[in-house]
Amino acid sequence: MIELRDLTKRYGDFTAVNEVSLKVDEGTLLVLLGGSGSGKTTTLKMINRLIEPTSGSILFDGQDVLKMPAHEVRRRIGYAFQKIGLFPHMTIAENVGVTPRLLGWEAGRIRRRVDELLETVELDPKEVRDRRPSELSGGQQQRVGVARALAAEPKVMLLDEPFGALDPLTRDRIQQFFLRIRKETGLTAIFVTHDMVEALILGDQIAVMNRGDLVQVGTPRQLLTKPADDYVESLMATPRQQADFVEELLAQEPTGKSTGKSGGKAGSKSGGKSRGKSRGKSRGKSS
Numbered sequence: 001m002i003e004l005r006d007l008t009k010r011y012g013d014f015t016a017v018n019e020v021s022l023k024v025d026e027g028t029l030l031v032l033l034g035g036s037g038s039g040k041t042t043t044l045k046m047i048n049r050l051i052e053p054t055s056g057s058i059l060f061d062g063q064d065v066l067k068m069p070a071h072e073v074r075r076r077i078g079y080a081f082q083k084i085g086l087f088p089h090m091t092i093a094e095n096v097g098v099t100p101r102l103l104g105w106e107a108g109r110i111r112r113r114v115d116e117l118l119e120t121v122e123l124d125p126k127e128v129r130d131r132r133p134s135e136l137s138g139g140q141q142q143r144v145g146v147a148r149a150l151a152a153e154p155k156v157m158l159l160d161e162p163f164g165a166l167d168p169l170t171r172d173r174i175q176q177f178f179l180r181i182r183k184e185t186g187l188t189a190i191f192v193t194h195d196m197v198e199a200l201i202l203g204d205q206i207a208v209m210n211r212g213d214l215v216q217v218g219t220p221r222q223l224l225t226k227p228a229d230d231y232v233e234s235l236m237a238t239p240r241q242q243a244d245f246v247e248e249l250l251a252q253e254p255t256g257k258s259t260g261k262s263g264g265k266a267g268s269k270s271g272g273k274s275r276g277k278s279r280g281k282s283r284g285k286s287s
Ligand SMILES: Nc1ncnc2c1ncn2[C@@H]1O[C@H](COP(=O)(O)OP(=O)(O)OP(=O)(O)O)[C@@H](O)[C@H]1O
Pocket: 011, 014, 016, 034, 035, 036, 037, 038, 039, 040, 041, 042, 043
C-alpha cells in the first residue's frame, strides 16, 4: 500500500532521514517511534509531499507519489499533524468539511458527516461547529484535527502524535474509538507517537528510528523479545519500568506514603523514588 525506498532528506551536510526503506501493507497500522529529532515528522511529510525528498522513492498503491500532483496526494491520504493546525479563519465545521467540499460532496451530506465526526471525537456539534479554532482548547483543537483527517473516509492516514495533547481518560477513549474505526474500515496508517504504551496498543508493526536511520521494524512482540540494539531494548523496557514503579509505590507501607505526602519526612519520599529509578536503570543495563 505504502512503500518507501531508500528515502533520504538532507539539509546541507545534515541528514535528517537516511535511506529509509519500509513497506506498510493494506490494513496495517505502523507506529513510527524514536527520539526527538530522529526524522519521524520529516518522513511523514515526505510521504504526503509537504517536504520534497533529496533522493529515494515513495509508492502509494504502486504509483510513484513524487510524480502525482501534491494536492491529489493530500486528498487521498488523510493527515493530522500537530503543528499543521486548523485553518484559523474557518469555523470548526468548515475545517472538518474541507476535503469533502473539495471532493464536491453536497452540503447536507457534509453537514451530517461533520456532526457525526465531531460526536465521535467527543465534541458537541451544537456547541463547537460555529466556533473558530482559537475558541477551543489545545486538546479540543487536536480532536478537530483528527476529525478533519477522517472526514472523507481516507483509506490511508498519516498521524503525527494526534492524541499528544489529550488527558489520559479522553486519550484512552479516543484510542478505543480509533481501534474500532480501523477494524470497521480496514484503514492503513502510519502513526507517530512518543508514548510506548500507545505504540503497543495501536501498532500492528513498530518502526524505530534513531538519528535518521531506521533501526528496526517488527511486531510489538518481536521488538520486545528480539530488540535489534540497546536503543530499541531500552525503549521497549520503559512501560514495564513504569508499571514496576507504580507497583512499588502500592507496596509501600501506607504510613510511609502519607508522611511522604504531608512533607513531614521528605527523606522517606525521595528514598522511595530513587529506589524505583535505580531499580529501573539497573534492570535496563543488566538485561
Ligand atoms: N528545515 C530544516 N533545516 C534543517 N534541519 C531540519 C529542518 N527540518 C528539520 N530539521 C532537522 O531534521 C531532524 C529531524 O526532524 P524531525 O522533525 O523529522 O524529527 P522528529 O523525529 O519528528 O522529532 P520530534 O519527536 O521532536 O517531533 C531534526 O534534527 C531537525 O532539527
